[in-house]
Amino acid sequence: MKLLFIHSDNFCYRLTGKTPVAEDIDHKIHKENSFKNALIVFTTVERLDAGNAGEITEAASLDIKELSEKLKPSNIVIYPYAHLSNDLGLPSSAIPILDELKSKVIVKIPEIPVYRAPFGWYKGFDVSCKGHPLSESSRHITALTVAGETKKNEIKIRENIVREVESRFFILNYDGSEIPVDLTDKNVLNNDIFAKYPSLHKFIAFEEFKIKTGAEPPSIEVMKKLELADHEENSDSGHLRFYPKGTLMFKLISDWAEDIALKKLNCMEIETPLIYNWNKPEIRGQGESFHERHYSVMVPEDKIKDDAVPRVFAAGKEFVLRFAGDFGLFSMLKDAKISYKQLPLRFYESSKSFRYERSGELSGLRRLRAFTMPDIHSFCLNLEEGFNEYRELYRRYSDLAEAAGIEYAVVFRIVQEYYDKHKDKIVNLLAYSKKPALIETLSKMKHYWALKHEFQGIDSVSGSCQLSTVQLDVEDAKRYGINFVNEKGEKEGCIICHSSVGAIERWMYLILEEALKKEIPALPxxxxxxxxxxxxxxxxxxxxxxxxxxxxxxxxxxxxxxxxxxxxxxxxxxxxxxxxxxxxxxxxxxxxxxxxxxxxxxxxxxxxxxxxxxxxxxxxxxxxxxxxxxxxxxxxxxxxxxxxx
RNA sequence: GCCGGUGUGGCUCAGGGGUAGAGCAGCUGAUUCGUAAUCAGCAGGUCGUAGGUUCGAUUCCUAUCGCCGGCUCCA
Structure with missing residues (x-):
C-alpha cells in the first residue's frame, strides 16, 4: 500500500465519469465534496496487500493516527488514487481494504470525521497544501515493512531482556576450584593467578580491558611472503585469493576439520545453497539480528526481452549471500520426519559465509568478508544427550587446537541455573583440555543457548579471536520447526548442539601467528x-x-x-x-x-x-x-x- | 562507517616541481659450487586512481580507492 499525505487548507473533488472498475456509489458518498483543514490520504492498494490486509491496514491506520496527532486536522479524507504504484491490486480486494482502513482510522481517531472518496471514478480535485514541514509526506507499507517493524520491536524487547541479565565472572580451574575476578578493575590483571595462565591473561586484557599493542600481526606480511594468500584487487575488500601453497594449507586444515566430522563423529554431510530469498521472513529475521550486514544478490527482470533496454533488476526478487551456516540445514530438517529412535543426529556442512563487515573492521586472515566455516549440528533427544554431544564436540575441537599447536584460552558462558546443576560436567571438560577457563554466568537466559564456550586463539601481538564454539540450544528447535516424534506419538522440539571448529582462514591466521612467536618461525x-x-x-x-x-x-x-x-x-x-x-x-x-x-x-x-x-x-x-x-x-x-x- | 598512518617496477626500498634510481627476483651468458646471497650483461615503472594549481606534477592541493592500526562490530 502506498500513501501520500497532504495537509490541506482547502480540498474539494467532484466525480467526472466512471472507469470500468467504478464502485457503485452508495448514498453516503457524495459526488462532490469539499473539506477545510483536512489531512488528505492519497491511497493506492497494491497487488500484494490482499494477502496481509489486516496487518497493512493496521500499520497504515497507525501512521494516519500518528500524523493526525501532530497536524490536528479537522477532517481526514482517504482518497483512492491509483497513480502511486504500477503494481495495483484488484478492485475486488482494494475496495474492502480501503473500507477496512477507514473503519480502523475511525476507531483509532474517534474525534475526527473520516471520509472516503469513491473508488474507480474519474475525479477532478483542487488541493491547497499548507506547506509547513509536515504537510507533505509519503509511506510505502508492505508485508515486509510490517514484518520488519514487528522484528524491530522484538529486537527492542530482546535488548531490554539482555540489559536486565546480570553477569558474573570467575575463573574455573580444572580441579573444580573457582577464583573470582573483578572485570571492572584493571588491577585484577596483576593478580598472581594469571602468572600460571598467560593465555587467559592475554585474552582478558585484550577482550575485557581493550588493552592493545597497536602492532600489526606479522602474519599479514608473511601470508604474502610465503605465497599463501593475498587480497584480490578485482574483488571486494576482505576477499582473499589463495595461491597454490595457501590452498594446500587451507585444504589440510579443512581435511582435518572434515575428519573430525565424518570419521570421528560420523556426521551426515550436506551441501546447501549459497543464496537465500531475502523476502522470506525467517531469512530476513536472521539478517536483522546480524545488523543487515549481508551481501545482496539481485537478478535481472525476466520480462524485459529487448537488449536495447538497460538491464533492470527484478523487483521483489532479492537474494542474500549466506552469512551463517544454518539456513540450509534448518530448512532441510524442518521438512524431515524424525523419530526419537534416530536421535542423536549429526550433520556436517562446510561452506563459505559472507558478511559485509564495515571496511575498518577487516584485517588480514583474521577478519574477512568471505570465509569458510565448517559447521557441525547435533540434534538430541534431551538435555542429557545434549551434554554428551557437547562433551564429544568439545574434546574433538580441543584435539585439533592441540594438533595445530596454537595458543588459546577457554571461555564458557552459562546461564546460572545450568551452572549450578551441571558444574561437574564443565570441570570434566576442562580436565580434558588441562586448562582453566574464564566463566561468565548469566542470571537469565539471554540468547538461545543455555551453555556455550569459545576457544579464543591468541596471536603473536597479544590479540585474541574466536575459533571453535559449541552452543547448547535448549529452546530454539520449536521456533525453527525442527521436531521429532516421541514414543507417545507427539511432536517435540530437539535439543540442538550448534558448533563450529571456526573459520579455516582463522586457523591459518593463528597457526602463522603461533609460528611467528618463535625465534625461528616454523609450521607444524x-x-x-x-x-x-x-x-x-x-x-x-x-x-x-x-x-x-x-x-x-x-x-x-x-x-x-x-x-x-x-x-x-x-x-x-x-x-x-x-x-x-x-x-x-x-x-x-x-x-x-x-x-x-x-x-x-x-x-x-x-x-x-x-x-x-x-x-x-x-x-x-x-x-x-x-x-x-x-x-x-x-x-x-x-x-x-x-x-x- | 569514523579517526590516524600509508601507497614509487614481481619484492625491499631511495629520490624529489623539469616526465624516475638501487638491490633481489626474471631473462641471456659464464660458473658446477658442501649448509643463509658466484660473476657479467639485458629487460622491467604513464610513481594507487581522478581532478586542480603550474609553462611543466610522480613531487604541491582536493577528492577517491586499497592496505595497516584504533573506535565500533564480530567467526
Whole structure:
C-alpha cells in the first residue's frame, strides 16, 4: 500500500465519469465534496496487500493516527488514487481494504470525521497544501515493512531482556576450584593467578580491558611472503585469493576439520545453497539480528526481452549471500520426519559465509568478508544427550587446537541455573583440555543457548579471536520447526548442539601467528607445504636427488628439488626463507655413503647425519594421525612461477 | 562507517616541481659450487586512481580507492 499525505487548507473533488472498475456509489458518498483543514490520504492498494490486509491496514491506520496527532486536522479524507504504484491490486480486494482502513482510522481517531472518496471514478480535485514541514509526506507499507517493524520491536524487547541479565565472572580451574575476578578493575590483571595462565591473561586484557599493542600481526606480511594468500584487487575488500601453497594449507586444515566430522563423529554431510530469498521472513529475521550486514544478490527482470533496454533488476526478487551456516540445514530438517529412535543426529556442512563487515573492521586472515566455516549440528533427544554431544564436540575441537599447536584460552558462558546443576560436567571438560577457563554466568537466559564456550586463539601481538564454539540450544528447535516424534506419538522440539571448529582462514591466521612467536618461525610438519627440500650440490647430482625424492614421496612426504642454477648457499637461503623444516644437501658424499645430511629447522637449523629410514620414521612420527595431501606444485623449482614475494 | 598512518617496477626500498634510481627476483651468458646471497650483461615503472594549481606534477592541493592500526562490530 502506498500513501501520500497532504495537509490541506482547502480540498474539494467532484466525480467526472466512471472507469470500468467504478464502485457503485452508495448514498453516503457524495459526488462532490469539499473539506477545510483536512489531512488528505492519497491511497493506492497494491497487488500484494490482499494477502496481509489486516496487518497493512493496521500499520497504515497507525501512521494516519500518528500524523493526525501532530497536524490536528479537522477532517481526514482517504482518497483512492491509483497513480502511486504500477503494481495495483484488484478492485475486488482494494475496495474492502480501503473500507477496512477507514473503519480502523475511525476507531483509532474517534474525534475526527473520516471520509472516503469513491473508488474507480474519474475525479477532478483542487488541493491547497499548507506547506509547513509536515504537510507533505509519503509511506510505502508492505508485508515486509510490517514484518520488519514487528522484528524491530522484538529486537527492542530482546535488548531490554539482555540489559536486565546480570553477569558474573570467575575463573574455573580444572580441579573444580573457582577464583573470582573483578572485570571492572584493571588491577585484577596483576593478580598472581594469571602468572600460571598467560593465555587467559592475554585474552582478558585484550577482550575485557581493550588493552592493545597497536602492532600489526606479522602474519599479514608473511601470508604474502610465503605465497599463501593475498587480497584480490578485482574483488571486494576482505576477499582473499589463495595461491597454490595457501590452498594446500587451507585444504589440510579443512581435511582435518572434515575428519573430525565424518570419521570421528560420523556426521551426515550436506551441501546447501549459497543464496537465500531475502523476502522470506525467517531469512530476513536472521539478517536483522546480524545488523543487515549481508551481501545482496539481485537478478535481472525476466520480462524485459529487448537488449536495447538497460538491464533492470527484478523487483521483489532479492537474494542474500549466506552469512551463517544454518539456513540450509534448518530448512532441510524442518521438512524431515524424525523419530526419537534416530536421535542423536549429526550433520556436517562446510561452506563459505559472507558478511559485509564495515571496511575498518577487516584485517588480514583474521577478519574477512568471505570465509569458510565448517559447521557441525547435533540434534538430541534431551538435555542429557545434549551434554554428551557437547562433551564429544568439545574434546574433538580441543584435539585439533592441540594438533595445530596454537595458543588459546577457554571461555564458557552459562546461564546460572545450568551452572549450578551441571558444574561437574564443565570441570570434566576442562580436565580434558588441562586448562582453566574464564566463566561468565548469566542470571537469565539471554540468547538461545543455555551453555556455550569459545576457544579464543591468541596471536603473536597479544590479540585474541574466536575459533571453535559449541552452543547448547535448549529452546530454539520449536521456533525453527525442527521436531521429532516421541514414543507417545507427539511432536517435540530437539535439543540442538550448534558448533563450529571456526573459520579455516582463522586457523591459518593463528597457526602463522603461533609460528611467528618463535625465534625461528616454523609450521607444524603436517601443515608445512614443502616438508623436505632436496638441494643437489651441483646439476650432476640431480638424478640422485630424483631418486631420493621418489623414496620420500612414496612415504607420503611432500618433497621438492631446487634444481636451479644457484650456489648451494643461496639455495639454502631460499629454503630457509620458505620455512622448510627439512633440507637435504646431496652430493658425492651422500651418494657414496648412503647417509643423508639433514638440516633441521626444528632443531635450530643444525645438520644431522642420518639414514633415509631414520628420516622417514622421524617425520612419520610427527605427522601421525594428521591429514596428508601431496604437493600441488611442480617438484622441480625451476618449473615454478613466482606469485609474490 | 569514523579517526590516524600509508601507497614509487614481481619484492625491499631511495629520490624529489623539469616526465624516475638501487638491490633481489626474471631473462641471456659464464660458473658446477658442501649448509643463509658466484660473476657479467639485458629487460622491467604513464610513481594507487581522478581532478586542480603550474609553462611543466610522480613531487604541491582536493577528492577517491586499497592496505595497516584504533573506535565500533564480530567467526
Amino acid at each position: 610438519l603436517w601443515i608445512s607445504i614443502t616438508q623436505v627440500r632436496i638441494i643437489p650440490v651441483s646439476t650432476q647430482h640431480t638424478s640422485f636427488a630424483l631418486k631420493l625424492m621418489e623414496q620420500l614421496s612414496s612415504s607420503n612426504i611432500r618433497v621438492d628439488i631446487d634444481d636451479r642454477d644457484f650456489s648451494m648457499g643461496k639455495k639454502i637461503m631460499f629454503a630457509e626463507e620458505e620455512w622448510i623444516p627439512y633440507i637435504l644437501v646431496v652430493g658425492e658424499k651422500e651418494k657414496n655413503t648412503g647417509m643423508l645430511s639433514v638440516r633441521n629447522r626444528y632443531k635450530a637449523r643444525k645438520t644431522f647425519n642420518m639414514t633415509m629410514e631414520d628420516l622417514i620414521n622421524e617425520m612419520k612420527e610427527q605427522t601421525k594421525d594428521m591429514p596428508f595431501r601431496s604437493l600441488m606444485l611442480p617438484e622441480m623449482l625451476s618449473k615454478r612461477p613466482t606469485f609474490a614475494g
